[in-house]
Amino acid sequence: MNKEVIIEKINDFLIDEFEVESDDISPEANLKETLELDSLDFVDLVVAVESNFGVKLVGEDFVNVKSLNDFYSLIESKLG
Structure with a gap:
C-alpha cells in the first residue's frame, strides 16, 4: 500500500469516526x-488503525508523533 492510499484511508476515518473537518486535515x-x-x-x-490497516499500535509508537504527517509515516512504517 503506497503512502497516498494510507493518507486517504486515514483522512477518511478521521472525518467519519472522529468528526474532524476536512479543512482541518493537513500534513502539518x-x-x-x-x-x-x-x-x-x-x-x-x-x-481504527487496527481495523483499517491490520496493524497494532502501542503507546510508545506515538512518542515521536506530533503531526498528521508523522502519523501517516508511522502507519506506513508499520505496514512496510
Missing part, C-alpha cells in the same frame, strides 16, 4: 490538537 496539523484527543480517543484511534 498537530495530531492531538486537530483531533482534540483525550486518552479514550487514543484507544479509538488505535482500534
Whole structure:
C-alpha cells in the first residue's frame, strides 16, 4: 500500500469516526490538537488503525508523533 492510499484511508476515518473537518486535515496539523484527543480517543484511534490497516499500535509508537504527517509515516512504517 503506497503512502497516498494510507493518507486517504486515514483522512477518511478521521472525518467519519472522529468528526474532524476536512479543512482541518493537513500534513502539518498537530495530531492531538486537530483531533482534540483525550486518552479514550487514543484507544479509538488505535482500534481504527487496527481495523483499517491490520496493524497494532502501542503507546510508545506515538512518542515521536506530533503531526498528521508523522502519523501517516508511522502507519506506513508499520505496514512496510
